Amino acid sequence: METTLPDLAFAADPALCNRCGRCVADCPAKILALPSEGPVELILEKSGKCYQCQHCLAICPHGAISILGRDPRESLPLAGNLPSARSMEVLVRGRRSTRSYKQENLPAKQIRELLEIANASPTGANRRSVRWTVIDDRAKLDGFREKLLDGIEKAIAKQALPPERETFASFPRLWKEQKVDILFRGAPHFVVTSVPRNARTPQVDGIIALSYFELLAQTRGIATVWDGLAYWAITEFVPEARHWLGIPEDDVICYCMAFGLPKIPFQRTVQHTPPEVNWVR
Numbered sequence: 001m002e003t004t005l006p007d008l009a010f011a012a013d014p015a016l017c018n019r020c021g022r023c024v025a026d027c028p029a030k031i032l033a034l035p036s037e038g039p040v041e042l043i044l045e046k047s048g049k050c051y052q053c054q055h056c057l058a059i060c061p062h063g064a065i066s067i068l069g070r071d072p073r074e075s076l077p078l079a080g081n082l083p084s085a086r087s088m089e090v091l092v093r094g095r096r097s098t099r100s101y102k103q104e105n106l107p108a109k110q111i112r113e114l115l116e117i118a119n120a121s122p123t124g125a126n127r128r129s130v131r132w133t134v135i136d137d138r139a140k141l142d143g144f145r146e147k148l149l150d151g152i153e154k155a156i157a158k159q160a161l162p163p164e165r166e167t168f169a170s171f172p173r174l175w176k177e178q179k180v181d182i183l184f185r186g187a188p189h190f191v192v193t194s195v196p197r198n199a200r201t202p203q204v205d206g207i208i209a210l211s212y213f214e215l216l217a218q219t220r221g222i223a224t225v226w227d228g229l230a231y232w233a234i235t236e237f238v239p240e241a242r243h244w245l246g247i248p249e250d251d252v253i254c255y256c257m258a259f260g261l262p263k264i265p266f267q268r269t270v271q272h273t274p275p276e277v278n279w280v281r
């Protein structure tokens, strides 16, 4: 059976390629070769094996390679642009779960920018199929909360709440009587990652993506909280919530996060115990 090869739009600029061979050595699919003269070439009959990782474009010291129609001049250079080791330490040690938020919505542009960058997170076999379901407006999250709490009440009435989720029984009352929002911690926004079931590593891809989202958010003064409570409600006892959110039936729901501007920002890192390491001797 004949299979059509994908058009990778691979091009190496003969004026820039000095045949150093770095792209050939790095290519995980081994589909590049140096001919006896001239710039690096794609082995056409192997193009179906391409991971579409763009490593060739990224590794070329001279910006000679373009693939999938991407112009290397539009990539961000790494030299001189990486955060310092200290900044990354402060970011990783200083990220916090925030449980009190300002009422105001974030500008839509800022949310879009965060998603755009976080979507650069790695995915198994470079499948790149993380779907971001976002509530970008407090009023919409209010509506979703109402429905979710209603669903929780119905699950309680049907005795469908698993014993380990007993704590959910108090959520509808806390919201109705005291406006205490345990489900979303009062945040104006909510994001769920989901990935088609047939991806190589669906759950992990979506969780990594949210981890990147969280760290990026902190660098922009935006606070987050991993939302296990909403995740359990949606995946365990209010399954129709998936449809309210428009998440396809075939997607694995990876995880959830609430976010927005913090009411009270944190001032310093916390001091965790050292890691438990099993050094293999």
Ligand SMILES: Cc1cc2nc3c(=O)[nH]c(=O)nc-3n(C[C@H](O)[C@H](O)[C@H](O)COP(=O)(O)O)c2cc1C
Pocket (backbone or CB within 6 Å): 095, 096, 097, 098, 099, 185, 225, 226, 227, 228, 229, 230
């Ligand atoms: C997978 C996961 C689920 C979580 N779910 C919730 C949640 O539903 N509500 C909440 O307030 N915090 C939630 N958290 C936050 C943890 O409780 C928090 O990480 C912990 O209290 C330590 O605080 P820190 O994140 O500020 O270091 C979750 C964290 C993780 C990693």
